[in-house]
Amino acid sequence: MNNLFKSIGIWMVVALVLMTVFNQFNARQQSSAQGPMDYSEFMKEVNQGHIAKVTIEGRTLKAVTSDGKRLTSYAPTDLWMVSDLLKNGVKIEAKPEEEQSFLMSLFVSWFPMLLLIGVWIFFMRQMQGGGKGGAFSFGKSRARMLDEAKERVTFADVAGCDEAKEEVSELVDFLRDPTKFQNLGGRIPRGVLMVGSPGTGKTLLAKAIAGEAKVPFFSISGSDFVEMFVGVGAARVRDMFEQAKKQSPCIIFIDEIDAVGRQRGAGLGGGNDEREQTLNALLVEMDGFEGASGVIVIAATNRPDVLDAALLRPGRFDRQVVVPLPDIRGREQILMVHMRKVPCAPDVNANVLARGTPGMSGADLANLVNEAALFAARRTKRFVEMDDFEAAKDKIFMGAERRSMVMPEEERRNTAYHESGHAVVAKLLPKTDPVHKVTIIPRGRALGLTMQLPSEDRYSMDKDRILSTIAVLFGGRIAEEIFMNQMTTGASNDFERATDMARKMVTQWGMSEALGTMVYAENDGEVFLGRSVTTHKNISETTMQKVDAEIRRIIDQQYALARSLIEANRDKMEAMTKALLEWETIDAEQINDIMAGEAPRPPKPSQSAAANSQPPKDTPPAAPAATPTAPAQET
Numbered sequence: 001m002n003n004l005f006k007s008i009g010i011w012m013v014v015a016l017v018l019m020t021v022f023n024q025f026n027a028r029q030q031s032s033a034q035g036p037m038d039y040s041e042f043m044k045e046v047n048q049g050h051i052a053k054v055t056i057e058g059r060t061l062k063a064v065t066s067d068g069k070r071l072t073s074y075a076p077t078d079l080w081m082v083s084d085l086l087k088n089g090v091k092i093e094a095k096p097e098e099e100q101s102f103l104m105s106l107f108v109s110w111f112p113m114l115l116l117i118g119v120w121i122f123f124m125r126q127m128q129g130g131g132k133g134g135a136f137s138f139g140k141s142r143a144r145m146l147d148e149a150k151e152r153v154t155f156a157d158v159a160g161c162d163e164a165k166e167e168v169s170e171l172v173d174f175l176r177d178p179t180k181f182q183n184l185g186g187r188i189p190r191g192v193l194m195v196g197s198p199g200t201g202k203t204l205l206a207k208a209i210a211g212e213a214k215v216p217f218f219s220i221s222g223s224d225f226v227e228m229f230v231g232v233g234a235a236r237v238r239d240m241f242e243q244a245k246k247q248s249p250c251i252i253f254i255d256e257i258d259a260v261g262r263q264r265g266a267g268l269g270g271g272n273d274e275r276e277q278t279l280n281a282l283l284v285e286m287d288g289f290e291g292a293s294g295v296i297v298i299a300a301t302n303r304p305d306v307l308d309a310a311l312l313r314p315g316r317f318d319r320q321v322v323v324p325l326p327d328i329r330g331r332e333q334i335l336m337v338h339m340r341k342v343p344c345a346p347d348v349n350a351n352v353l354a355r356g357t358p359g360m361s362g363a364d365l366a367n368l369v370n371e372a373a374l375f376a377a378r379r380t381k382r383f384v385e386m387d388d389f390e391a392a393k394d395k396i397f398m399g400a401e402r403r404s405m406v407m408p409e410e411e412r413r414n415t416a417y418h419e420s421g422h423a424v425v426a427k428l429l430p431k432t433d434p435v436h437k438v439t440i441i442p443r444g445r446a447l448g449l450t451m452q453l454p455s456e457d458r459y460s461m462d463k464d465r466i467l468s469t470i471a472v473l474f475g476g477r478i479a480e481e482i483f484m485n486q487m488t489t490g491a492s493n494d495f496e497r498a499t500d501m502a503r504k505m506v507t508q509w510g511m512s513e514a515l516g517t518m519v520y521a522e523n524d525g526e527v528f529l530g531r532s533v534t535t536h537k538n539i540s541e542t543t544m545q546k547v548d549a550e551i552r553r554i555i556d557q558q559y560a561l562a563r564s565l566i567e568a569n570r571d572k573m574e575a576m577t578k579a580l581l582e583w584e585t586i587d588a589e590q591i592n593d594i595m596a597g598e599a600p601r602p603p604k605p606s607q608s609a610a611a612n613s614q615p616p617k618d619t620p621p622a623a624p625a626a627t628p629t630a631p632a633q634e635t
């Protein structure tokens with residue numbers, strides 16, 4: 001039912017949009033003829049005796065001036081109009097408003113409505129006739145069957161997770177011929193839990209298993225089971241297994257299993273009856289079917305820690321396959337898989353791109369290729385070139401450029417000093433990531449950006465690195481204070497991130513000598529109103545005060561460090577600010593020149609080519625601007 005309402009909603013919106021467009025179009029047509037005149041303007045002409053003849057068609061006035069020109073105007077209900085016209089000796093002709101045009105306009109304004117009704121009827125028919133077509137035959141459980149012919153995925157489409165592929169290859173053998181597999185003494189798999197961050201290709205891998213084994217693939221999301229009414233989810237689970245058994249061997253894929261599979265009795269306000277019933281139904285079904293039935297259930301989650309232990313017991317999801325974020329080689333392979341789908345110029349180098357995209361998931365990389373192709377298309381190129389990829393990467397890391405935003409000169413200068421402050425501190429401190437680019441072109445919500453990219457994959461951060469990062473974050477505001485003698489809101493996000501890091505150092509990462517290696521806060525995995533909830537363990541008031549004092553100390557220390565670095569390097573600050581004001585974006589090489597005390601080399605041509613791309617139109621005005629320094633790096 002939900003789906004039905006959704007589709008009606010969508011069609012309503014479509015209809016509304018169409019109506020607006022049609023109305024616009026209509027209005028445009030009426031006005032485009034000669035540009036109608038204001039009524040008062042028109043009456044002035046009449047009273048000056050310039051009008052010879054008027055034809056009144058409904059509320060449209062068509063007039064001919066004494067020197068033969070044609071005018072139109074639109075009459076309000078003005079009782080004096082006719083008498084005014086007569087007084088000035090204008091010849092009047094009245095026509096009924098053209099019937100055909102009236103019908104026409106009626107049709108035009110109602111057409112979207114009719115379309116909507118038509119579509120609705122079509123859908124209702126489809127629903128009633130259910131039991132045929134693919135998606136509807138599985139109606140009750142809402143699981144959707146993959147159209148094998150159209151979207152067959154193979155292992156070749158999944159790149160950069162060879163271990164995971166290896167682990168699941170046994171499933172393929174089983175699905176190809178369940179009985180033979182059994183005769184050979186293989187242990188019959190039932191449930192597999194795929195664990196990994198969002199976008200790492202869990203769904204893709206599950207589809208590839210089905211594709212390799214050439215078996216049907218049913219997919220459903222855990223959240224589809226969670227319904228308002230108690231018992232619906234459980235019924236759906238039973239229905240799904242029934243359908244799957246009929247199609248066996250096959251795969252059932254349950255995405256986001258944590259939506260149903262959370263620990264029972266947990267959660268805010270105690271347990272959730274409906275979810276528990278659904279989970280119980282799932283457990284019963286998994287116990288109930290014989291392995292030989294040839295149904296394999298694959299579930300995906302990025303929070304295996306919150307799952308109910310009963311789900312992980314032998315005979316259920318007893319096998320875990322970890323699908324990790326790709327490393328540099330993995331990213332290169334994933335990029336190559338997706339680059340095959342777009343025409344790439346010979347200068348495109350997947351290895352360089354892989355190096356510059358640490359932390360990106362498979363889905364992010366697919367998106368990167370897609371964005372690059374869009375950039376190339378916008379610049380009417382026939383091939384996607386390396387600088388399209390660079391532009392796409394910048395857009396993903398830093399948000400879309402907003403060149404249309406006009407910045408007052410004072411604010412540009414302020415931003416230039418702010419970013420130079422980040423960059424100079426980053427260049428001078430040890431254990432900081434290389435500065436890749438500094439720009440004062442507004443992007444996303446930021447007025448400017450200093451972009452640092454790690455030179456290698458990193459899986460954790462050590463204390464010195466975190467301290468340096470905090471100092472770099474403070475660099476921006478300190479530069480504003482010293483050189484512009486002012487403080488702006490642009491630094492608020494920097495402060496937030498710096499404080500957050502300092503707090504985590506003390507309360508979560510055990511990096512403070514004064515408080516030792518104890519965890520003072522924990523994230524219990526519950527999500528409340530869309531935020532994850534951090535609960536403080538029972539700690540005393542005095543400890544709380546110590547924690548605060550320690551955070552304060554870390555912050556003050558790093559602030560002082562950044563300040564002394566900037567004070568001691570005023571010349572470099574001035575040089576970098578000048579370069580930024582002139583070129584708006586400077587790259588790593590130019591920054592190195594400046595830091596070496598030399599004049600920066602001029603920008604490369606590709607940079608200015610990027611500068612010529614069209615600015616996005618209609619961007620909303622800046623929110624209180626933030627100036628992030630680097631893509632968030634967290635352990």
Ligand SMILES: Nc1ncnc2c1ncn2[C@@H]1O[C@H](COP(=O)(O)OP(=O)(O)OP(=O)(O)O)[C@@H](O)[C@H]1O
Pocket residue numbers: 157158159160161196197198199200201202203204205255300302334337361362363364366
């Ligand atoms: N290893 C990979 N190789 C090739 N493409 C990938 C890979 N990982 C992800 N992708 C691309 O990203 C898209 C989304 O990935 P997918 O939906 O499989 O991720 P997921 O792990 O299931 O994410 P979620 O947890 O959000 O459901 C895929 O359709 C594919 O285009």
Ligand SMILES: [Zn+2]
Pocket residue numbers: 418422473476477490491494626627628629
């Ligand atoms: Zn900043």
